[in-house]
Amino acid sequence: MNAVGFAWRSLVRQPARGALGVLGVAAVGALLFDMLMLSNGFVLSLHDLLDRYGWDIRVVAGDLPLEGPRLRHASDTAEAIANLPQVRAALLVRIAEARIDRASGPPLTAQLVGIDVRSAPGRVIGTSPPWTILSGRDVANANEVVVNTAVASAAHIAPGATITLRALCVAEREALPPTTLRVAGIAEFPFTAFDEHAVGTTLAALKAACSGNVEDDVDLLLVTSTGDADGAAAAIRAARPGVNAMTNDEVVGRFQQAGFSYFQQISTVLTAVTVSFAVLLITVLLTVSVNQRLGEIAALRALGFSRWRVVKDVLSESALIVGTGGLLSLPLGWLLATGLDEILKAMPGVPAQLHFFVFAREALAVHLALLALTALVAAAYPMRIVSRLPIAATLRDEVIG
Amino acid sequence: MRCGFTILFLALSSATFAQTPPEIIVSRQLAESEHLVVGSLVRLATDPSGTAAREFRIAGIYEPTPNPSRLGVVPREVRMHLPDLLNFTRPPSQSPGTEYVSTINVALVDPNDAAAFSRDVNARMPGVLARPSSEAAGSAGPFRVLERFHLAIASVTIVAATVFLLALTIMLVDERRETVGVLRLIGLPVRRILLQILVEGLLVALAGAAFGLLLALGSEWIINGFFQWKYDTALVFVRITRDVALTCTAIAVPLGAAATVVASWALLRRSGLTLVRR
Numbered sequence: 001m002n003a004v005g006f007a008w009r010s011l012v013r014q015p016a017r018g019a020l021g022v023l024g025v026a027a028v029g030a031l032l033f034d035m036l037m038l039s040n041g042f043v044l045s046l047h048d049l050l051d052r053y054g055w056d057i058r059v060v061a062g063d064l065p066l067e068g069p070r071l072r073h074a075s076d077t078a079e080a081i082a083n084l085p086q087v088r089a090a091l092l093v094r095i096a097e098a099r100i101d102r103a104s105g106p107p108l109t110a111q112l113v114g115i116d117v118r119s120a121p122g123r124v125i126g127t128s129p130p131w132t133i134l135s136g137r138d139v140a141n142a143n144e145v146v147v148n149t150a151v152a153s154a155a156h157i158a159p160g161a162t163i164t165l166r167a168l169c170v171a172e173r174e175a176l177p178p179t180t181l182r183v184a185g186i187a188e189f190p191f192t193a194f195d196e197h198a199v200g201t202t203l204a205a206l207k208a209a210c211s212g213n214v215e216d217d218v219d220l221l222l223v224t225s226t227g228d229a230d231g232a233a234a235a236i237r238a239a240r241p242g243v244n245a246m247t248n249d250e251v252v253g254r255f256q257q258a259g260f261s262y263f264q265q266i267s268t269v270l271t272a273v274t275v276s277f278a279v280l281l282i283t284v285l286l287t288v289s290v291n292q293r294l295g296e297i298a299a300l301r302a303l304g305f306s307r308w309r310v311v312k313d314v315l316s317e318s319a320l321i322v323g324t325g326g327l328l329s330l331p332l333g334w335l336l337a338t339g340l341d342e343i344l345k346a347m348p349g350v351p352a353q354l355h356f357f358v359f360a361r362e363a364l365a366v367h368l369a370l371l372a373l374t375a376l377v378a379a380a381y382p383m384r385i386v387s388r389l390p391i392a393a394t395l396r397d398e399v400i401g
Numbered sequence: 402m403r404c405g406f407t408i409l410f411l412a413l414s415s416a417t418f419a420q421t422p423p424e425i426i427v428s429r430q431l432a433e434s435e436h437l438v439v440g441s442l443v444r445l446a447t448d449p450s451g452t453a454a455r456e457f458r459i460a461g462i463y464e465p466t467p468n469p470s471r472l473g474v475v476p477r478e479v480r481m482h483l484p485d486l487l488n489f490t491r492p493p494s495q496s497p498g499t500e501y502v503s504t505i506n507v508a509l510v511d512p513n514d515a516a517a518f519s520r521d522v523n524a525r526m527p528g529v530l531a532r533p534s535s536e537a538a539g540s541a542g543p544f545r546v547l548e549r550f551h552l553a554i555a556s557v558t559i560v561a562a563t564v565f566l567l568a569l570t571i572m573l574v575d576e577r578r579e580t581v582g583v584l585r586l587i588g589l590p591v592r593r594i595l596l597q598i599l600v601e602g603l604l605v606a607l608a609g610a611a612f613g614l615l616l617a618l619g620s621e622w623i624i625n626g627f628f629q630w631k632y633d634t635a636l637v638f639v640r641i642t643r644d645v646a647l648t649c650t651a652i653a654v655p656l657g658a659a660a661t662v663v664a665s666w667a668l669l670r671r672s673g674l675t676l677v678r679r
Contacts, residue, residue, distance in 0.1 A: 014575075016568075016571055017568055017571050017572055017575075020564050020565070020567050020568035020571065021565075021568050023564045024561055024564040024565040024568060027557060027560050027561035027564055028561045030557070031554065031557050031558065031561065061449075069448075242449050242450060265627075265628065265631065269624065270554065277558075277561070277562075281565040281569075284569060285565070285568060285569065285572070288569065288572045288573065288576070289572065291576075292572070292575070292576060336557060339553065340550060340553055340554070343546065343549050343550050343553055344546060344550055346546050346549075347543045347546040347547075348543060
C-alpha cells in the first residue's frame with residue numbers, strides 16, 4: 001500500500017476527526033479564496049466597466065473623472081483632441097440632475113447624461129454611447145432620451161412614452177421650466193447604482209433642458225485611440241496642457257489610490273491571518289494525531305517501514321486533509337463571495353455592475369499554491385517527530401504504558 | 402473656512418511686503434509636500450492657468466480632522482476667512498454680497514433643541530434645509546456596510562474555528578479515554594466527570610480568550626500603525642473597545658466549553674470497561 005492509501009486509511013479510521021479537519025480547512029480555504037478574489041476584484045471589475053464601450057482615455061480637468069472642476073471650452077478641446085492623428089473620436093459628456101414627473105407619487109431624482117461625439121472627417125468612430133440598449137433603440141435626435149430600468153419601472157414607462165423632467169444644471173435649487181422628451185429605449189448605464197435613476201440623451205437636449213444655463217463645459221471627455229492609448233493620452237496632454245488625460249489603467253490606479261486600495265490591504269492582512277490560522281490548526285491536528293499513534297508508527301518502523309516512508313505517510317495525511325478541504329473550499333468560497341459581494345455593493349454610489357470579488361486564474365493559482373504550502377509547513381513538525389522516533393524506546397514505553 | 406476647489410501654488414517667498422496679505426492656514430500634508438512654513442507667502446489661484454492669483458501669508462499649519470470617506474486622498478488643504486474666500490472666488494461679473502455659502506453650522510445653547518430648531522427654520526425659511534448634525538452624517542453609510550462586511554467575515558472565521566476546535570477536542574478527549582474509563586470504574590458518575598471536563602474546558606477557553614485579546618491588542622497597534630503610515634492619516638482603523646473584548650469573550654468561552662462537552666459526550670456514553678479496552 002502506498003503512502004497516500006495508508007494516510008487515507010488513517011483518516012477514515014477516525015471519521016469524525018478527519019471530517020472535521022477537512023471541513024475546517026474548507027471553511028478557512030473559502031475565506032482565503034475570497035480574500036484573494038477581493039485583492040484584485042475591484043481593479044478587474046472597474047477595468048472591465050471602463051473598457052466595455054471602447055473608450056480608452058478619460059479627459060478631465062481634475063484628478064479623477066466626475067471629481068473636481070468641469071472641463072471648460074469643451075467644444076474646442078474635443079475638436080482639437082478628435083483631430084489628433086492618434087485619436088479616432090472624442091465624446092463630450094455633461095451630467096446634470098433631473099426631476100422626472102410621475103403620474104402618481106413624488107418626482108424621481110435622476111442623473112441626466114448628455115453626450116455628443118466628435119471625430120475627424122473620414123474616421124470610423126467604432127465605439128458606442130456609454131450605455132447599452134436593452135429594449136427600443138438609441139437616441140436619434142434632441143427630443144429623445146433613453147432611461148434605465150429603475151426609471152422605467154418607477155415611472156411605468158416603455159419605449160415610445162414621453163417623460164417630463166426639470167433639469168438642475170448648476171445648482172441644487174433651480175426652477176427651470178419642464179421639458180418633455182420621448183423615450184426611445186430602455187438602457188443599462190454601467191456606472192449607476194442599483195436604485196439610481198438615469199436618463200441618457202444628446203448634449204443638445206441636455207442644454208435645452210438646462211434652458212441655456214450651462215456654459216461650454218463638460219464633466220469629462222471620453223476618447224478612443226487608434227490603438228495606442230498611452231501614446232494618444234500623451235499626445236492629448238501635449239496638445240492641451242491644462243487637461244488631465246488618463247488611460248483606463250491610470251484611472252484604475254487613481255481610484256485605487258483614492259481609497260479602494262483599502263480592500264487590497266485588508267485582503268492581504270486577512271490572507272496572512274487565514275493562512276497562519278490554517279497552518280497552526282493543521283499542525284496541532286497532525287501533531288496530536290501522530291502523538292496518539294507513536295506506538296503504531298514505531299511498530300511499523302520495526303516491521304521494516306523506512307524513516308522516509310513514515311514521513312511520507314504524515315505528509316500524505318496533511319496533503320489529503322488540505323487537498324480535500326481545499327477542493328471543497330472552491331464552491332464554498334464562491335458562494336461566500338456572492339454574499340460578501342452583495343454586502344459591499346450596498347455601499348452608496350457603487351455601480352450595480354461593479355464587483356468586489358472577481359474570479360481570476362491568478363487568484364486560483366495563488367490559492368492552490370498557498371494551500372500546498374500550508375500542507376507542507378503544517379506537516380513539518382509532525383514529520384520531524386516521526387523521523388526522529390526512537391523505535392525500541394517507544395515500543396518499550398508503549399508496552400509498559 | 403475650508404477651500405474646496407483646486408488651488409495652484411504659483412510661487413513661494415519668505416519676503417515681507419508693505420501691505421500685509423490675508424492670512425491662511427495650510428494642512429500639515431500640504432506644508433510637508435510643498436515645504437511651507439509659518440510666515441511663508443504663497444500665491445493662490447482658482448484655475449490651473451494661475452490667472453488672477455493673489456498673495457496670502459501662512460499663519461499656521463494644522464492637522465486635518467480625519468475623514469474616513471476621503472481615505473487615500475492626501476488632504477492638501479488651505480483654510481481662510483470666509484470674506485477672503487468670497488473675495489478670492491467671486492467672478493468679476495458678480496457683485497459683492499451676492500455670493501452663496503454651501504452650509505451654515507449653528508451651535509445651539511441647548512443641543513437637545515436641534516430637532517425643534519431645524520423644524521422651525523424649515524417652516525420659517527422656505528428654500529433653506531436645516532438638519533440636526535446627527536441626521537446630516539450621510540457619510541456613515543459606507544462604514545455601516547463595511548461593518549456588515551467585517552461581521553460576515555468574523556462569522557465565517559468563527560465557523561472555521563469552531564470546526565477546528567471540535568476536531569481538536571475530539572482528539573484530546575480521545576487521549577484521555579483510559580483515564581475517564583478508570584474514573585468511571587472507581588465509581589465517579591458521568592455527571593461528575595462531565596462537570597470536571599466542563600470546568601477544565603472553561604479554564605482553557607478563558608485562557609485562550611485572554612491570549613486572543615492580548616494578540617488582538619498587539620495587532621491593533623500593528624494594523625493602525627501600518628494603515629496610518631500607508632494613508633498618512635490620524636484615523637484609527639482597529640480599536641479594541643471594552644464592548645468588543647466582552648463580545649469576543651462571550652463568544653469564545655462558551656464555544657470552547659461547549660466544544661469540550663460535545664466532544665466528551667460520545668465518550669462518556671460508553672461503559673468504563675470499554676473505555677479502558679478490557
